[in-house]
Amino acid sequence: MANITQLPVLREQKVKRRGSRKLLYLLLFLFMVLLAILFFRSSFSKVKTIEIKGNHYLTTQEISQALDVKVGDQFFGTTSGAMKRRIGQLLPIEQVVIHKKFPGYILIEIREQKTVAFQLSPKEGKLMAILSGGGTVIPKTNRVTLDKPVLSGWDGKEALMKKLCLALAKVQDGLLSDISEIKPDPSNAYPDRILLYTRSRFEVSTTISYLPQKAEYINAVIDGQEPGRITMLEADFYTPYVPEASSGDENSQNDTTQ
Numbered sequence: 001m002a003n004i005t006q007l008p009v010l011r012e013q014k015v016k017r018r019g020s021r022k023l024l025y026l027l028l029f030l031f032m033v034l035l036a037i038l039f040f041r042s043s044f045s046k047v048k049t050i051e052i053k054g055n056h057y058l059t060t061q062e063i064s065q066a067l068d069v070k071v072g073d074q075f076f077g078t079t080s081g082a083m084k085r086r087i088g089q090l091l092p093i094e095q096v097v098i099h100k101k102f103p104g105y106i107l108i109e110i111r112e113q114k115t116v117a118f119q120l121s122p123k124e125g126k127l128m129a130i131l132s133g134g135g136t137v138i139p140k141t142n143r144v145t146l147d148k149p150v151l152s153g154w155d156g157k158e159a160l161m162k163k164l165c166l167a168l169a170k171v172q173d174g175l176l177s178d179i180s181e182i183k184p185d186p187s188n189a190y191p192d193r194i195l196l197y198t199r200s201r202f203e204v205s206t207t208i209s210y211l212p213q214k215a216e217y218i219n220a221v222i223d224g225q226e227p228g229r230i231t232m233l234e235a236d237f238y239t240p241y242v243p244e245a246s247s248g249d250e251n252s253q254n255d256t257t258q
Contacts, residue, residue, distance in 0.1 A: 075100070180199045202230055
């Protein structure tokens with residue numbers, strides 16, 4: 001009997017359908033493009049609300065112009081960093097924080113430079129606000145309270161006044177609000193000596209250089225003593241005002257001398 005050898009069964013080779021897979025990818029791509037077109041044409045992709053907070057000197061219109069984004073623009077058309085850089089170039093802005101919340105909400109939080117003093121413009125006669133940087137002087141607005149000292153007698157002393165403003169920026173708000181006026185009072189020993197008048201009826205003699213480090217002591221004297229004169233230089237002094245004699249006291253003194 002002849003030997004019979006069994007041949008292995010040949011597997012049916014599957015034909016790879018590369019053309020159909022490419023077609024599927026193309027359809028998916030076209031579908032995504034269509035969705036993107038529909039999204040960017042819909043109201044969901046538009047800026048619906050722009051809210052600005054914290055501005056006192058700059059108007060909302062000035063900030064909006066610098067922002068260069070308006071309601072109806074594409075929400076993803078401009079990044080937060082780009083908007084921040086454009087607004088940050090405005091004076092007197094110190095810091096800008098931008099929050100973008102989908103869908104369509106943009107919040108802009110502004111922090112302007114601190115107001116440290118006011119000055120009457122000699123030409124226009126308008127009250128100008130001097131900011132903590134010392135070099136920024138802008139008109140006072142109705143939204144800003146006159147609760148900082150007024151600088152007088154500083155014409156021609158711009159460099160010294162800038163130094164003063166930088167020092168005032170380091171003074172706590174409570175004392176700064178109590179100071180009503182600051183005048184230059186230079187001497188040979190202290191070229192940057194100043195006189196401060198407070199709303200609590202104190203007169204303070206110190207220097208621009210000493211002011212930041214002496215402010216806490218000045219505040220302590222004002223809180224604990226009767227109105228008077230305070231000297232805060234190398235040595236510190238306090239002298240209360242001498243009470244004025246009343247007319248009744250004067251008459252009694254005259255009677256005793258007759």
